[in-house]
Amino acid sequence: MKSLAADPSRQTSEVPGKAVLVVDDEQNFLSLLHWFLSNRGYAVETAASAEQALELLEARTFELALIDIRMGPMDGLTLLAELKRRMPMMRVVVMTAYPTGGAIRQSHEKGASAFLTKPVDLQELMKTIQSLV
Amino acid sequence: MAPAFVSALGPPTLRTHLVKLIFIGLAPLIIFSAILIVLFARQEQVTLTLGLQETTRALSAAVEKEFQANITVLEALASLEALDAGTVQEFSRSAWRVLNGQPNWAGVALFDTTGRPLLANTKPGVSLAALDRGTLDQVVQHKRPSVGGFSGGLDGRVQISVPVVRENKVIHVLTAALGRDVFAAILMRQKLPADWIGTIIDDRRVVVARTLAPEVSVGQPAGPLLQQVPGGEKIFTGKTREGIFSYAAVSTLPYFGWSVALIVPATQVSGLLWRSLASIIGAAVLCCLAGFWLASRFARGLADPIRKLSESAKALGEGRLNETPPALAIVELNDVSHNLQRAAELLREQSRLRDRIEAELRDRDEFLERQAQLLRNNEEVLRRQAGELEQQLLASGRLVAVGELTASMAHEFNNPLGIILGFAQGLLAEMDPADANFHHVQIIAEEARRCEKLVQELLEFGRPRKAEFTELDVKPIVEKTLDLISNRAAKSRVGTSVSVADDLPRVRADMQQIQQMLLNLSLNAIDAMPQGGQLTLGAAKNGSSGIMLIVADTGAGIGSEMLPRIFQPFYTANKRRGLGLGLPICNRIAKAHGGSISVESQPNRGTTFRIHLPINADGDVSATAEQPE
Numbered sequence: 140m141k142s143l144a145a146d147p148s149r150q151t152s153e154v155p156g157k158a159v160l161v162v163d164d165e166q167n168f169l170s171l172l173h174w175f176l177s178n179r180g181y182a183v184e185t186a187a188s189a190e191q192a193l194e195l196l197e198a199r200t201f202e203l204a205l206i207d208i209r210m211g212p213m214d215g216l217t218l219l220a221e222l223k224r225r226m227p228m229m230r231v232v233v234m235t236a237y238p239t240g241g242a243i244r245q246s247h248e249k250g251a252s253a254f255l256t257k258p259v260d261l262q263e264l265m266k267t268i269q270s271l272v
Numbered sequence: 273m274a275p276a277f278v279s280a281l282g283p284p285t286l287r288t289h290l291v292k293l294i295f296i297g298l299a300p301l302i303i304f305s306a307i308l309i310v311l312f313a314r315q316e317q318v319t320l321t322l323g324l325q326e327t328t329r330a331l332s333a334a335v336e337k338e339f340q341a342n343i344t345v346l347e348a349l350a351s352l353e354a355l356d357a358g359t360v361q362e363f364s365r366s367a368w369r370v371l372n373g374q375p376n377w378a379g380v381a382l383f384d385t386t387g388r389p390l391l392a393n394t395k396p397g398v399s400l401a402a403l404d405r406g407t408l409d410q411v412v413q414h415k416r417p418s419v420g421g422f423s424g425g426l427d428g429r430v431q432i433s434v435p436v437v438r439e440n441k442v443i444h445v446l447t448a449a450l451g452r453d454v455f456a457a458i459l460m461r462q463k464l465p466a467d468w469i470g471t472i473i474d475d476r477r478v479v480v481a482r483t484l485a486p487e488v489s490v491g492q493p494a495g496p497l498l499q500q501v502p503g504g505e506k507i508f509t510g511k512t513r514e515g516i517f518s519y520a521a522v523s524t525l526p527y528f529g530w531s532v533a534l535i536v537p538a539t540q541v542s543g544l545l546w547r548s549l550a551s552i553i554g555a556a557v558l559c560c561l562a563g564f565w566l567a568s569r570f571a572r573g574l575a576d577p578i579r580k581l582s583e584s585a586k587a588l589g590e591g592r593l594n595e596t597p598p599a600l601a602i603v604e605l606n607d608v609s610h611n612l613q614r615a616a617e618l619l620r621e622q623s624r625l626r627d628r629i630e631a632e633l634r635d636r637d638e639f640l641e642r643q644a645q646l647l648r649n650n651e652e653v654l655r656r657q658a659g660e661l662e663q664q665l666l667a668s669g670r671l672v673a674v675g676e677l678t679a680s681m682a683h684e685f686n687n688p689l690g691i692i693l694g695f696a697q698g699l700l701a702e703m704d705p706a707d708a709n710f711h712h713v714q715i716i717a718e719e720a721r722r723c724e725k726l727v728q729e730l731l732e733f734g735r736p737r738k739a740e741f742t743e744l745d746v747k748p749i750v751e752k753t754l755d756l757i758s759n760r761a762a763k764s765r766v767g768t769s770v771s772v773a774d775d776l777p778r779v780r781a782d783m784q785q786i787q788q789m790l791l792n793l794s795l796n797a798i799d800a801m802p803q804g805g806q807l808t809l810g811a812a813k814n815g816s817s818g819i820m821l822i823v824a825d826t827g828a829g830i831g832s833e834m835l836p837r838i839f840q841p842f843y844t845a846n847k848r849r850g851l852g853l854g855l856p857i858c859n860r861i862a863k864a865h866g867g868s869i870s871v872e873s874q875p876n877r878g879t880t881f882r883i884h885l886p887i888n889a890d891g892d893v894s895a896t897a898e899q900p901e
Contacts, residue, residue: 165687171694178698236686240740258690258724261697 189213223250287571294563313545332523455481475529739782765804800827
């Protein structure tokens with residue numbers, strides 16, 4: 140918590156930050172990340188489903204996407220593949236409450252840059268994002 | 273050398289046997305010879321006695337012939353006509369003539385029928401004896417010639433009388449006196465062997481002539497031997513006058529009663545027998561001595577190889593199997609030697625076989641001992657596991673419920689908790705610590721974190737992650753654990769230290785699970801030291817095939833009544849700290865690695881947990897241990 144408070148990225152709110160897309164079917168989680176990342180200077184868009192995320196992607200691009208695996212009807216891994224197909228340069232971080240070996244392997248195969256286990260430790264999330272974009 | 277015939281001291285020696293053999297061979301020969309000799313000697317004796325008898329008979333015939341010759345001369349003289357007329361002077365002249373013509377005659381005498389002398393013509397120095405009664409009866413009554421007894425010593429005489437018959441009537445008795453030389457001459461003529469004694473005795477058993485010592489015997493009664501002379505012809509034994517035991521052959525003249533005897537010393541008759549027997553005995557003794565000597569020499573010759581053989585057999589008996597039996601000069605012994613050699617080879621082979629079998633048995637014993645040890649260990653493990661199973665069974669009611677609960681709900685808690693915690697953390701980062709609500713948000717974050725931890729525990733316990741074994745070095749894990757807990761430790765004023773052995777081998781293990789165990793134990797340790805203390809993390813070798821991780825605190829310790837239960841699920845000392853699943857999870861992880869956890873605790877002194885891990889955990893033992901070269 141101290142390290143969060145000392146995060147230098149918080150001071151760059153005036154400058155348009157890097158565009159981050161967060162996809163999760165949990166509305167409160169989306170709110171948390173939106174609030175947390177916006178406070179740290181990122182331009183955050185949220186989507187409650189994979190379909191919604193793909194719709195958003197029609198209109199604009201993102202430098203980073205944080206996506207949950209377990210969603211319906213399209214799941215996170217399918218979305219990951221689609222995202223990487225449309226925008227190969229976009230960095231994708233996969234988050235899941237079920238960090239099975241298969242899920243981790245598939246994520247990397249499909250082009251995920253990082254893998255986080257839910258509940259996500261915000262400090263760890265911050266470090267991951269900073270290392271990617 | 274041992275005495276040959278001392279059989280009481282043990283079985284007889286070879287020499288004894290050989291000597292016996294020689295004796296057994298000689299004995300029939302000796303006995304046969306002895307029998308032959310005895311038979312031969314008997315035959316000789318018979319021949320001798322027959323000869324003796326023959327000679328005696330010849331001698332007595334000679335004596336009788338002498339008598340007859342003299343009687344014939346006397347009868348011729350008695351028939352002279354001069355006696356018809358009874359003119360003694362005329363007859364005397366005729367008598368002188370005859371007397372001078374007979375050198376053996378000592379005198380001639382004429383008696384009337386009553387025994388009165390009518391005429392006595394004698395050679396010088398000779399006197400004639402009167403007629404005795406017996407002679408007179410014989411001659412006058414029976415009209416037969418008579419030979420009187422011998423009288424006198426060496427110059428003694430024998431008187432022979434014949435009747436002078438005229439017209440069948442005895443008118444005178446005519447007597448001639450014979451010197452004893454006649455009889456000595458008869459004996460001399462026979463030319464007897466030197467040691468034979470010829471004797472002539474008259475009808476009164478007075479010696480008339482004798483070849484041996486006549487000067488002391490003639491005219492004397494016969495010696496003890498001839499005193500027993502019977503009539504007729506006979507051979508008998510007895511002692512002579514000189515005391516010599518002798519054989520005597522006697523022949524008695526039937527009419528005159530005189531006897532002739534030939535005496536042979538018994539030594540001469542049986543001497544041959546004794547000499548022959550002595551020769552035989554001497555020869556036998558010589559043979560025996562020679563046999564004894566030969567037997568000894570042969571025995572030595574035989575005994576030498578036998579002794580060598582015996583030494584070989586002894587060596588064999590004492591297990592000296594490498595000595596080669598000697599080659600011997602006797603075929604049979606050589607065979608024995610060969611057989612001994614074969615026996616030695618056989619024994620050597622058997623000895624080798626025995627050694628091998630013994631070695632195998634020893635190996636098998638060791639193997640069985642190890643197996644038994646393993647079985648004992650297994651038994652102990654099984655007993656322990658049975659106890660644990662029993663304890664787990666007690667908790668299983670709760671376990672099943674928890675398992676289901678965690679499966680369905682833990683994740684559902686996770687996300688809301690994450691969100692709550694996220695906002696709380698975010699808020700805390702935004703808020704001024706002086707704000708009145710800052711502490712309240714802190715509490716929200718804290719409780720959310722505690723919930724998160726409980727959910728994590730439930731998740732771990734209810735649905736353990738599948739272990740992924742890799743070969744790893746535990747040192748970084750220990751150090752990382754220390755990093756992870758350093759904040760908490762500092763907050764509780766707990767000092768930390770690490771002690772990892774340098775030569776620690778790498779182990780096959782799941783890194784995350786090892787990390788979790790160390791973390792669980794370390795957090796427990798910090799919780800056990802609310803007033804501060806010292807936490808030590810360590811790692812060391814555990815024998816040659818394992819390592820040991822150590823987590824030691826200096827806290828309150830665990831009561832001995834609680835110790836057996838701390839690995840049971842849901843057993844917890846402090847409800848606020850957790851569900852009581854931390855140690856059961858550690859226990860399960862350790863077992864999944866083929867290891868174990870032990871605990872040692874002293875109240876108010878502290879607690880030490882030791883995690884024993886094998887170098888090759890079960891999961892991949894076969895892949896590492898049995899890789900072909």
